[in-house]
Amino acid sequence: MNLQKTKIVCTIGPSSDSLEIIEELIKSGMNVARINLSHGKEEDHLNIISNIRNVSKKLDSPIPILADLPGPKYRLGEIKNNSLDLSTDDELFLNCGNSNKDELSVWPPGLHLDVKNGAVLLVDDGAVELEITEINKTIIKTKVQLAGKITSNKAVVPRGLPSKLDYFTEETQSAINFVNSNDIDYLGLSYVRNVKDIIRVKEKIKDKNLKIISKIELQLALDNLEEIINHSDSIMVARGDLGVHLPISQVPAAQKFIINLCNQKGKEVITATQMLESMTENPQPTRAESTDVHNAVLDGSDAIMLSGETSIGKYPIRAVDFMREISTIAENDINHKTLRGIKLDQVDSNNKKIIDELIAHGAANIADQLDAKLIVAFTESGSTAARVAAYRPSQPVVAISPDNNAAINLGLRWGVNTINVESFDHIEDMFTFSENFVLEEKLASIGDTIVVVAGLPIGFKGNTNLIRVITIN
Missing domain, CATH: 3.40.1380.20 (Pyruvate kinase, C-terminal domain)
Structure with a gap:
């Protein structure tokens, strides 16, 4: 029996959804398999669930399945050829109502109601920054502050301005319907703002015995952290969006604060996002990433998570091997x-x-x-x-x-x-x-x-x- 302490969550996607790769991930140390319902088609998700259950049964190794809800989040619509390169000072028009061929759409409708002139929109976890220069009904005119490439369906976040969207966007309700109809164990709640969001989700899944994992991504969630922890089974430190809504320099302190409060209350806590990000393309992590994983274990994380590293990365199994190796060494330095x-x-x-x-x-x-x-x-x-x-x-x-x-x-x-x-x-x-x-x-x-x-x-x-x-x- 191979005893493992720090748990590893792996996001399953095109790089890892086959029976063979899932089996190798489990053998390497994957404890929980995650499906991001914001991406992929329903048939893809069904195939992943089936493959996980089949391999789990073959290996006699129960693997819980975590499904992440999209939450009340704005996203870019479809982009011609799926991507668009933006240069500094380029003008970009966003249609927040009914789109046409001249503007890029943002859905669900309503972003124009949440923002004002001078606000900054962060696309794809801040990879691209857009300054709002004019709002004309449902059309937002922006100027590129930070250049880069944008692709279809990426998140659009107004810095420092909480979303006024109802939690149950059409995308989120569709994801809940999928969860209620399929073999899921844990439910990840994206963009949780307060206890009300959690209670409303629980009402939607009351016939399912699911563990609720609240993802801390917003300043509002930090403000309401204690009551969110009390009403959740587990917590995820979702550093991607957290680093968009907070100044990135404040993310390490927020991570330690969240983990500490979870430890006090005896609630499981997952540290996630970009832990071994370079392994999406490279066969081994950077020194900084290794240190990040080590410190997350020392801080008191129950689990550490891989996202793109295992879902779309070139080296999913090596990423789990490194995660396991780094965390095992870190466990020797924990101040129990x-x-x-x-x-x-x-x-x-x-x-x-x-x-x-x-x-x-x-x-x-x-x-x-x-x-x-x-x-x-x-x-x-x-x-x-x-x-x-x-x-x-x-x-x-x-x-x-x-x-x-x-x-x-x-x-x-x-x-x-x-x-x-x-x-x-x-x-x-x-x-x-x-x-x-x-x-x-x-x-x-x-x-x-x-x-x-x-x-x-x-x-x-x-x-x-x-x-x-x-x-x-």
Whole structure:
């Protein structure tokens, strides 16, 4: 059994959607497969889902599927020949209503209502900058400030001006319909502004048991961060759009702030965007990218994500190999005691689960103090293993569960590796199984120590109330 701590999310696209590449990605360390519903056709997405499920079954390796909603975002329409090169001081007309052959369209309609003269439009995460010089009804006249190439369907963002679009644009509603009709595990909410957006999405998918991942991309989201975290299962630090809406110099501090607050609350957090961006074209990352991944792990990220590197890049498998190698080395430098203290400081006597929390914290502490080989967490739904892992033990956590969904529930949780077993009737059987399992899998040797955590009574979900230290003999 290959124990992995930092989880890796891979975006699947034309470079990686075949059965063969998906299999290699899983073997290299992919833990979660992501589909960006803003790009590609429905038949492409269906093919990706089918291929992931087939390979996952073949390898007996549950791989959760994350689908990203487009969110309330403006985009360029279709461009002749798909691209347009712009030079400094060029004039570009944007039609924000009904387009015609003379203007480039922006959809959905309404951008002209969100902006004013002098505002700056950022295209494709700021690759091109346009200054608005005139607004005439639905036509926006702009002058190119930062030259570059624009292509069809790229995002258009007014710097510092939040979108007034309803969350459920036609594109987003269509994506939700797709999610409700297909085999998806996690739902990524792009351009979340406040809790209202999250609640409205949950109402749309109330018949589906999906984990909600809120993407932090806006200043409004940062302003409402604590309540967004409280209403989400996980958080994504989406640095691409975040670096458009904030001055790029502020993104590192925002990243650390988001991760820290997630760590305090025990919520999973993904750090994403341009982590190994140069590997879209090159066979190895830059030194700066390697350092970026390393630091994201040290900050307390549960997972790190690859986007274009695996979806359209030339070296998708090498990108995962490097991500795995860099994160594994970084794990040796994590200050577990500090991260554990950040979480413990938020537990008080009013917490209904205070006993469970203290048991989980105790298991992580005891494992460290005894230099145990690993922590074995018997869990029904995954909550016991997640609770222990939230205290960032130095040791890997092996979650043992009779529930087939536990591996999906724990797919993003740092440090947790899940196996599926039959239910146990007696606590002593659980202890015996733990000893035999770690020996068979060569996770521990005779004389080594393991820490076992469980919840009693057996079979009841949500309890964490038992610790046992076992010396293997």
